Each structure stands twice: as structure tokens, then as C-alpha cells.
Amino acid sequence: xxxxxxxxxxxxxxxxxxxxxxxxxxxxxxxxxxxxxxxxxxxxxxxxxxxxxxxxxxxxxxxxxxxxxxxxxxxxxxxxxxxxxxxxxxxxxxxxxxxxxxxxxxxxxxxxxxxxxxxxxxxxxxxxxxxxxxxxxxxxxxxxxxxxxxxxxxxxxxxxxxxxxxxxxxxxxxxxxxxxxxxxxxxxxxxxxxxxxxxxxxxxxxxxxxxxxxxxxxxxxxxxxxxxxxxxxxxxxxxxxxxxxxxxxxxxxxxxxxxxxxxxxxxxxxxxxxxxxxxxxxxxxx
Amino acid sequence: xxxxxxxxxxxxxxxxxxxxxxxxxxxxxxxxxxxxxxxxxxxxxxxxxxxxxxxxxxxxxxxxxxxxxxxxxxxxxxxxxxxxxxxxxxxxxxxxxxxxxxxxxxxxxxxxxxxxxxxxxxxxxxxxxxxxxxxxxxxxxxxxxxxxxxxxxxxxxxxxxxxxxxxxxxxxxxxxxxxxxxxxxxxxxxxxxxxxxxxxxxxxxxxxxxxxxxxxxxxxxxxxxxxxxxxxxxxxxxxxxxxxxxxxxxxxxxxxxxxxxxxxxxxxxxxxxxxxxxxxxxxxxxxxxxxxxxxxxxxxxxxxxxxxxxxxxxxxxxxxxxxxxxxxxxxxxxxxxxxxxxxxxxxxxxxxxxxxxxxxxxxxxxxxxxxxxxxxxxxxxxxxxxxxxxxxxxxxxxxxxxxxxxxxxxxxxxxxxxxxxxxxxxxxxxxxxxxxxxxxxxxxxxxxx
Numbered sequence: 001x002x003x004x005x006x007x008x009x010x011x012x013x014x015x016x017x018x019x020x021x022x023x024x025x026x027x028x029x030x031x032x033x034x035x036x037x038x039x040x041x042x043x044x045x046x047x048x049x050x051x052x053x054x055x056x057x058x059x060x061x062x063x064x065x066x067x068x069x070x071x072x073x074x075x076x077x078x079x080x081x082x083x084x085x086x087x088x089x090x091x092x093x094x095x096x097x098x099x100x101x102x103x104x105x106x107x108x109x110x111x112x113x114x115x116x117x118x119x120x121x122x123x124x125x126x127x128x129x130x131x132x133x134x135x136x137x138x139x140x141x142x143x144x145x146x147x148x149x150x151x152x153x154x155x156x157x158x159x160x161x162x163x164x165x166x167x168x169x170x171x172x173x174x175x176x177x178x179x180x181x182x183x184x185x186x187x188x189x190x191x192x193x194x195x196x197x198x199x200x201x202x203x204x205x206x207x208x209x210x211x212x213x214x215x216x217x218x219x220x221x222x223x224x225x226x227x228x229x230x231x232x233x234x235x236x237x238x239x240x241x242x243x244x245x246x247x248x249x250x251x252x253x254x255x256x257x258x259x260x261x262x263x264x265x266x267x268x269x270x271x272x273x274x275x276x277x278x279x280x281x282x283x284x285x286x
Numbered sequence: 287x288x289x290x291x292x293x294x295x296x297x298x299x300x301x302x303x304x305x306x307x308x309x310x311x312x313x314x315x316x317x318x319x320x321x322x323x324x325x326x327x328x329x330x331x332x333x334x335x336x337x338x339x340x341x342x343x344x345x346x347x348x349x350x351x352x353x354x355x356x357x358x359x360x361x362x363x364x365x366x367x368x369x370x371x372x373x374x375x376x377x378x379x380x381x382x383x384x385x386x387x388x389x390x391x392x393x394x395x396x397x398x399x400x401x402x403x404x405x406x407x408x409x410x411x412x413x414x415x416x417x418x419x420x421x422x423x424x425x426x427x428x429x430x431x432x433x434x435x436x437x438x439x440x441x442x443x444x445x446x447x448x449x450x451x452x453x454x455x456x457x458x459x460x461x462x463x464x465x466x467x468x469x470x471x472x473x474x475x476x477x478x479x480x481x482x483x484x485x486x487x488x489x490x491x492x493x494x495x496x497x498x499x500x501x502x503x504x505x506x507x508x509x510x511x512x513x514x515x516x517x518x519x520x521x522x523x524x525x526x527x528x529x530x531x532x533x534x535x536x537x538x539x540x541x542x543x544x545x546x547x548x549x550x551x552x553x554x555x556x557x558x559x560x561x562x563x564x565x566x567x568x569x570x571x572x573x574x575x576x577x578x579x580x581x582x583x584x585x586x587x588x589x590x591x592x593x594x595x596x597x598x599x600x601x602x603x604x605x606x607x608x609x610x611x612x613x614x615x616x617x618x619x620x621x622x623x624x625x626x627x628x629x630x631x632x633x634x635x636x637x638x639x640x641x642x643x644x645x646x647x648x649x650x651x652x653x654x655x656x657x658x659x660x661x662x663x664x665x666x667x668x669x670x671x672x673x674x675x676x677x678x679x680x681x682x683x684x685x686x687x688x689x690x691x692x693x694x695x696x697x698x699x700x701x702x703x704x705x706x707x708x709x710x711x712x713x714x715x716x717x718x719x720x721x722x723x724x725x726x727x728x729x730x731x732x733x734x735x
Binding site for chain 2: 032034035037195196197198199201202205206
């Protein structure tokens with residue numbers, strides 16, 4: 001029998017600019033905080049979290065690891081019905097932090113444990129609209145010592161049991177009974193985030209957003225070798241021919257028969273198309 | 287089902303609220319709405335600023351110049367903090383005809399120094415900045431929320447708005463409609479006399495990316511200096527005009543097209559714009575630029591005579607919602623009139639709220655009339671009609687280009703002809719009678735003088 005769901009349901013939301021611009025010359029990514037927000041997958045995750053928290057009589061908390069402009073995202077979550085929110089800030093904010101799933105997961109797990117307690121269920125989008133790697137949920141499950149399920153398109157909670165439908169390749173689906181506690185990442189499918197009511201929207205506009213400073217320790221660097229990588233040479237047996245000239249020809253393949261490349265020289269598009277079709281027929285493609 | 291704003295929507299009758307949630311509701315966080323909210327919040331009134339987009343400026347389309355003089359009163363020292371693309375130091379008026387063009391080019395370096403004259407800006411940045419001041423003063427910004435209907439009592443007094451959110455009724459003592467051109471709220475209040483299609487134009491704009499240095503070289507500017515080019519005769523017979531403005535590393539090039547003329551022509555606006563970009567005077571300026579955005583928006587260009595009633599029972603109308611866009615040929619201004627009308631609406635509402643006499647809202651019109659907002663519109667009331675007339679739109683660009691071409695074409699050994707003779711020849715070639723030319727000149731003098 002599954003363990004009864006404990007009341008804390010966390011919705012992890014990644015603050016991301018889906019319309020970031022990349023400078024073609026420098027490769028620099030230019031983002032605009034005004035257009036940033038959660039991805040569709042994260043919005044689905046929040047809706048799942050709200051529904052499951054309601055069904056389990058639990059508490060839904062929206063959490064993000066992001067700078068101050070991301071508080072709009074948390075206000076929206078409050079307006080939609082989240083019981084509380086938490087912003088995890090990183091000293092000297094570096095926009096590359098969320099790109100490292102391990103670093104992000106470590107900071108989030110620490111903040112959730114210390115500020116909110118042990119979560120029963122953590123829900124997040126399985127990928128963000130920008131450069132998200134999708135690795136954060138796996139790292140977070142490892143940090144929290146939870147089960148993990150990913151690629152979910154449906155989630156339902158009843159009688160202490162969390163059931164999920166997972167998308168597989170070729171249109172197939174897989175039903176899962178997810179043991180709790182767990183980290184579940186959902187796809188943007190099946191449901192949409194509810195429209196917040198006006199009274200809760202107004203209340204959320206002036207709500208105080210709790211902020212906790214995240215501890216993002218530098219990634220430990222492991223030195224695997226002190227010298228440049230030198231792959232071992234692969235031995236290839238020489239051609240069996242005794243005559244050096246024949247061995248050379250075998251190695252270079254100089255006299256082997258090859259079909260010369262076919263160059264279409266006509267300027268007439270119709271003729272060129274006919275020639276291309278003839279070639280494909282000759283090769284058995286048509 | 288979500289309630290939606292639309293031409294068929296009507297006001298909702300509700301009971302008189304015992305305790306309105308806010309002193310004032312401002313609908314629309316554009317320049318007019320934010321200015322109104324700022325004035326109200328500074329006076330200590332509670333104000334909700336509704337915005338349909340996810341942030342102020344996200345839904346706006348604009349390709350013009352912000353003339354910030356009114357900001358001296360609203361936000362002293364504004365030019366040190368306003369998000370500016372370029373300060374306009376060079377202003378051109380260009381008449382186009384076929385492959386020819388005639389340009390009047392004026393430059394003033396003093397416009398590039400404090401206290402400045404006008405600037406190009408991105409509305410997503412500008413509106414957000416102005417709304418930020420309103421928020422800092424205490425206004426509550428409510429984004430992603432559409433005001434769909436007015437709430438009015440049985441006696442007809444407007445006491446709030448219904449929004450498209452669940453439980454979305456919001457009540458206040460005063461509502462200020464700054465919901466833009468084609469204001470459904472002003473229409474619901476019965477403040478618009480008739481159909482606005484004849485007085486409304488469609489603005490289409492392309493934002494084209496170019497390196498800042500290329501823009502500097504092509505337009506003869508440097509640093510934060512910018513250029514404003516207004517065009518006539520580039521709309522293929524459709525009443526309207528064209529524009530080209532320089533931003534830091536983009537150009538805004540576009541057209542303003544009369545709605546009815548555009549529909550009658552059967553042409554697509556993007557086709558007319560593509561033709562403008564191929565003109566020999568424009569093509570070298572935009573060559574190689576990358577299209578980053580195409581946008582379109584309606585513009586209320588009818589002027590003073592097409593404005594709605596500005597005051598209703600518990601309601602004020604400001605900005606584009608009140609048709610406060612000046613399209614008078616050589617003067618094309620909108621944002622400053624929006625800010626001015628919003629500021630005076632905020633002051634009138636503030637005075638009415640402080641005195642407890644909502645009848646004081648009627649002072650709004652007086653404030654506008656004693657300022658540039660209605661004074662300029664009243665003075666230039668005949669200008670839109672003249673500028674959009676068939677002669678100005680289709681014949682005068684050709685007349686001017688013919689006249690200048692004849693003047694500067696050297697036909698030795700023939701002696702140079704007199705200017706009067708050339709003017710008569712040009713007028714005749716373009717089907718303009720000298721009497722009509724004189725009459726239009728007089729109308730122009732009366733309008734602009």
C-alpha cells in the first residue's frame with residue numbers, strides 16, 4: 001500500500017525568456033525580463049500541483065530559482081491559488097546558473113528542505129522553452145532521495161496513490177503508480193493553468209515574496225588526466241598482396257570502379273527535374 | 287466562459303457599491319493611463335491600473351517620436367532616466383512621386399542636448415518606465431486583465447468595470463478610460479457619436495535591424511543622434527503617409543493608411559510598404575536590414591471634430607480613446623497628447639475625489655482646453671481633412687517634384703524659364719488649377735498659421 005501523501009506539494013517554475021535573441025556575431029544571448037516567465041510545461045506543472053494539493057488537502061508552494069524580476073511569476077502563482085511562494089536568490093546572480101542541472105537542484109533542494117520541509121511531491125515542467133537541459137528533475141530527485149518520473153502527460157491523485165500517464169515513442173502511453181515522495185516532470189499537455197480570479201490577483205500584487213539566498217557551491221572539478229588525451233593506436237593488418245605496388249593500390253583504392261558524380265548541367269528546371277527523377281528511378285527509389 | 291470586450295458588449299447594471307474597492311480605476315497602462323494613474327496616486331488616492339498585456343507596452347505599436355516637454359511637468363528630469371533609443375536632431379519631410387523625391391531637411395544639434403526636443407523609443411520600454419513611476423507612487427498595476435464592460439447603476443452613474451477574470455468586477459468612484467483607439471468603454475458609455483471608420487487609419491510598421499554604425503553613416507548622425515523622416519506621396523493613391531525613424535540599432539519604417547481608402551484599393555498594406563522600401567530614396571537607407579518585427583495598429587486621425595464626449599457620469603476618456611492624436615501633416619504627434627490628456631484627467635479626477643463632488647470631473651475639458659492638448663487640436667481642426675485630401679495626397683507631390691525637376695534641369699542653350707511659368711506648367715501637368723492651389727494654400731495658412 002502506498003504511503004499517504006504528505007501535504008507539501010512543490011511546483012518548481014523556471015523563469016525563462018522564450019524569445020531570447022542571440023547576437024549572430026558574438027553569440028551573446030540577449031534576454032528581456034519583461035517577456036520572461038514560466039514555460040508552458042511549467043505552467044502545466046503548477047496546475048497539476050494545485051489540483052493534487054486540493055485533492056490531498058495539502059499545501060501547494062511555488063518555488064523558483066531566479067533573480068528579482070521573476071517575482072511576477074510567483075505573484076501569478078499566488079493569484080492562481082498557490083498557498084505560498086519562495087524565491088531562491090543566488091548572490092551575484094549569474095544567468096548561467098540554471099543551465100547547470102546539478103547546481104540548480106542542489107540549491108533548490110537545500111532551500112526547500114530548510115524553508116519548507118521535506119516535500120511529498122515536487123512537480124516541474126520537463127523542459128523549458130529556452131536552454132533548459134531537462135536534467136534538473138533527475139538531479140533534484142537524487143538530492144532529495146525521491147523517486148522520479150518524467151515525460152508525464154496526466155497525473156491523478158486519489159486515496160493516497162499518485163497515478164501518472166507517461167508518453168512513450170510512437171504514440172504509446174505507459175501507466176505508472178508513482179511512489180511518494182517523488183519528483184515528477186510533466187509535458188505541456190492535457191491541461192492549462194487556470195485563469196486567476198480578480199480578487200486573488202489584486203491580493204497577489206501587493207503580497208510579500210519570501211526570498212532565501214541559495215547556496216550554489218561551485219561544481220567540484222575532477223581531474224581525470226594530467227596529460228592531453230592520446231587514444232591508443234589501432235592496429236590494421238597490411239593488405240595480403242606480396243607486390244608493394246598492389247598493396248599500395250589496395251590501400252588507396254585507386255583502380256576500384258566508382259560511379260562518377262552526375263552533374264546536372266541544364267538551366268531548364270523542368271529538364272533538371274526529369275533528370276533527377278530518372279536518376280532516382282535508376283537507383284530504385286521510385 | 288470568459289467575458290470579452292467587443293463592439294457588441296454593453297454596460298452592466300449593478301447596485302450602487304457601498305464601499306468601492308478603489309478611488310479610481312484607470313483602464314490601459316499606455317502613456318495616457320500611466321500619466322493619469324501617476325497623478326492620482328501622487329495625490330494619495332487608491333488607483334488600480336488595468337493593462338490587457340502581460341506588461342505595459344507589450345500590446346502597443348508605435349513608430350514615432352516622443353516629444354517629452356509635457357514630462358517636464360509630470361516627471362522632472364525625465365530625460366536622464368527615460369529609455370531613449372535616439373534623440374532626434376534631424377527632421378526631414380519628403381515628397382515622393384514615382385522614382386523622384388523632394389526633401390526638406392532640417393538639423394539642430396541643440397535638440398540632442400538637454401532639455402532635448404523629441405526622442406525615438408521602444409514603447410515596450412517607454413510604457414513600462416512610465417507605468418513604473420505610477421506603481422512607485424502607489425498605483426496597483428493589474429496586468430493581463432481586460433476591462434470588458436462598464437458597471438453602471440440604475441441612475442446611469444459609472445461605478446467600475448467588469449474584467450475578463452473570474453469574480454472580475456472592480457468598483458471605484460471614478461473610471462478613466464485610456465483603453466486606446468476604438469475604445470469599447472467610451473462606446474458603451476455612449477460618448478462616441480457615430481462610426482469612426484472614416485476617421486481612422488491603419489498604421490503598419492516594420493522594425494529593421496542594422497548595426498548602429500551603419501545607421502550613423504547612412505543617416506549622417508552619430509552617438510545618440512537620430513533622424514525622423516515623414517513622407518507624403520508614398521501610399522499608391524491611398525490617403526495616408528509614410529515614416530522612417532532611427533533607433534539605436536534598428537529602423538522603424540512604416541505607413542499610415544486611411545481605412546476606407548485601403549479597403550477600396552484592394553491592396554495589402556505590406557505590399558504598399560514593400561513598394562515604399564523599393565523607392566530609390568528609401569532603398570539605400572534600408573538595404574541589407576533584417577526584418578525583426580512587423581506590426582499594425584489603428585490610429586485615430588480625425589482630430590478635434592471627431593473626438594467623443596470627454597466626460598461621462600463617473601467616467602473620463604483620455605489618450606487614443608479620446609482620439610487625441612494630432613495628424614496635421616507637418617506635425618504628427620500622439621504620445622505627448624496622450625500623456626497630457628491623461629495627466630489632466632488624473633488631476634480632474636483627483637480634485638473631484640478630494641472634494642467629494644464628482645461633478646468636478648467636468649473640469650477635465652476646461653483643463654484640456656486651456657492646455658496644448660485641445661488648443662492644438664482646435665487650432666488644427668481642418669488640417670487632417672486638408673492633409674488627407676485627394677489633391678495633397680495624389681497631385682501635390684507630383685507638382686512639387688515636377689517644379690523642382692524643371693528648375694534644376696539644365697537645358698542649354700535654352701535660357702532658364704521663370705519660376706511662375708514652371709509652376710503653371712507643373713500644376714497643369716498634375717491637373718491642379720491655380721485657383722485650387724491658392725485656396726489650399728489659404729486653408730493651410732489658416733490651419734497652420
